[in-house]
Amino acid sequence: MALTMTWTKLRHLLTLQKHTWNTIVVASRHCNNTSQPTTIQQVDEEVAKLLDLKAQLGDEPTPKTVLKTPKGTRDYSPKQMAIREGVFKVIVDCFKRHGAETIDTPVFELKETLTGKYGEDSKLIYDLQDQGGELLSLRYDLTVPFARYVAMNKIAKIKRYHIAKVYRRDNPAMTRGRYREFYQCDFDIAGQYDPMIPDAECIKIVYEILDNLKLGNFVIKVNHRLILDGLFEVCGVPKDKFRTVCSSVDKLDKTFWEDVRGEMIDDKGLDPISADKIGEYVQLNGSSELVEKLLKDEQLVQSKAAKEGLEGMKLLIQYCDIFGVKDRVRFDMSLARGLDYYTGVIYEAVLEGAELVKSNSKSKEQIGVGSVAGGGRYDGLVGMFAAKGKKVPCVGVSIGIERLFSIMEAKMERGNQEVRTVETEVLVASAQPNMLEERLRLCKELWDAGIKAEISYKANPKMLDQYQYAEKAVIPFLAVIGEQS
């Protein structure tokens, strides 16, 4: 009995600091090799020995076995950061060229702020654990926080950009640049203005950014929620199915029509006749000539919504022509975009990289690397937050910068391009020993004069090491200190 208690005491002592567990296991094996203690005194002696051993080993915590970033996320190395900053600069310069200011919002919002804004995608929102206090969620995009900001501060008009990370519990496809944590670069114009003028500027901005990044050919697909609504209306879709049919149509860039049709009929209970009628329209795309054709489509223009949407589209394409971007704009009736909050024009820019493959059981077809920018008009979103439901019409675009990074990185690697990650101008070096103080002093003078300078942190570094460091970091000047002979 007394012995049992002492073993309990030993176990207690051994588990006092859980993080030394590995150390302890070793010690206990060591203990097994000696003869089993039989008296309280022997046990106490063993305990003393073990604790002594433990003290010698130090209280090093167990090394972690899992050493990774969370699923769907990544670190950026200095080289990647240099590329990223280059891309950011092109984008921010463009936003500033168009007279935008910038704001920032918290990375999480009250959970209720995000509720009911993202349709079927709401399941992808990251929630924070309830640790007492408010229920919070990580932001899913920058648009809803922007609308909340506009409503909260009772802003009537603002043109702002916002570059920040957003979070989606999606299936990551990191080789294609699809992450769970990713940057968005948003440009939005809020305010009551005349039709399609700010909408066209958003397209001009996407054009300028993609053009300046020199990523090859791209197309900016445009459509209009009112055209889709009108289309569903004349095809006999019940009003309560508009949203869900819309999200099926949205899959047409990744799936074949026959599969989308199947989903509409089997999963969403749509009449096959309606589905086939929809099919006739959503496979159309073109430019002003398509708009003109549809404006003469007697069936379609029976819908007031469709007519209004088509008139808008006509004006938009006209402004795009003035902005010199019409050749890149494609009116695509299959473009739907999943988010609930769009009310007017919707956009999506696609690089013609032919890296994704659209497939089903029957056939395969190469398609673009996917969307690199998207957005649209959302006239009702601010009103959802405003005290008296006061609407502030908004239109904006979001640059899908992670895909752009991935493409830029691949391009850099293919081209074997060197990326400088530091800007150091002078390395203060010495070939002689005991020159530390002199090196420190010179470095201080350079820093104080605003010159980017470094020294080796060794007291007596080898000259060769200093040369090699300067070469590797591409430092253009070496200031070498030596005694006069």
Next chain:
Amino acid sequence: MALTMTWTKLRHLLTLQKHTWNTIVVASRHCNNTSQPTTIQQVDEEVAKLLDLKAQLGDEPTPKTVLKTPKGTRDYSPKQMAIREGVFKVIVDCFKRHGAETIDTPVFELKETLTGKYGEDSKLIYDLQDQGGELLSLRYDLTVPFARYVAMNKIAKIKRYHIAKVYRRDNPAMTRGRYREFYQCDFDIAGQYDPMIPDAECIKIVYEILDNLKLGNFVIKVNHRLILDGLFEVCGVPKDKFRTVCSSVDKLDKTFWEDVRGEMIDDKGLDPISADKIGEYVQLNGSSELVEKLLKDEQLVQSKAAKEGLEGMKLLIQYCDIFGVKDRVRFDMSLARGLDYYTGVIYEAVLEGAELVKSNSKSKEQIGVGSVAGGGRYDGLVGMFAAKGKKVPCVGVSIGIERLFSIMEAKMERGNQEVRTVETEVLVASAQPNMLEERLRLCKELWDAGIKAEISYKANPKMLDQYQYAEKAVIPFLAVIGEQS
């Protein structure tokens, strides 16, 4: 019975779309004003009327009642962003002047990555909800993610800065610039180097940043974990109480000694004699003369740790002297810093603003606005992540930028300084109607030439409105289009 069922049907219809609740309540009051329906047909008619009314009202969602950012967080307005970017520029310029690269890490880490790194502060970590998959936490600082990054990528040396937001479920004190979401600007040097050279550069960096921001007088307090350990040793603190006593000592900047002493004895079970001995030391501060005095303190230098720490402090102050920053550096034996991972030098920079008040039941005393930078040496942290426990010594400093923002903002407001939030160079305007296309065309040409330009988004804006906008946004040029007479 039949009637009951129809009321159920009505209620069902009314609750079908919960977000129209407010609308419905109005409608139901309206219903009460009419005569109570008595037959099924009447009920059906009422239902039809209500649904009709509902359709007229539109399916506007209920305006949110709570319109705020989460507790302890804030939005940045364009003006605040302009100030923030100015502060960031000073800091980044300094980091680059010292030859640092930059990295980025995800906003959340695996929960286990953060476990056991923050001592008593661990309770302030935000956890994400378990939604299947990995258990995640928001980063608490940038140091632990940096150590994880260094270990994961098997980096032997790196000098990097990282500017990003971190998260602490602390009691916010937003007027003093203490938030739950806040930026940290970290500069760290990892690698096996000679003593105190990188440590002194960190102090030089803090000095340069605070000096360049022109925020008034400041002092950089320094201490050494080995000095504290040695001090606790010679004062008879049991080894397993070093950490907890350390965190009591750390409160001395906000609390009086008598309260800290009480906590040590009553809460942490320290012998009053030990506590009093500690009290004699931790109230000392000075510079090299204090180091010299303590090196002659026979009791203290009995501890190997204390002696080693004091020798280090002597060297550090010597290098600070060469860097011309010695006059701002104060060796303060009460500086302890709460985090578990420090192993050597610790720093904390304090502005001498006299805005906080340190108080207890007996007396009040004005103290500084609190820490605006802090850091230290953490030689063991990378080893906690490395596969074979391989150590990479590190030292670094973190700039508490939110407090700097708050101070800068207050300063701007006091000085009534105008902050420009856009960079627009030209406003393309017109005094005549029907000039929209001409304005769009000129704007396009300016943008394509890299000139920052804006137009009014009205088709026929008033000249006065355009003038006023240009004046408000401080746009230097107006390009006015008109027909030749």
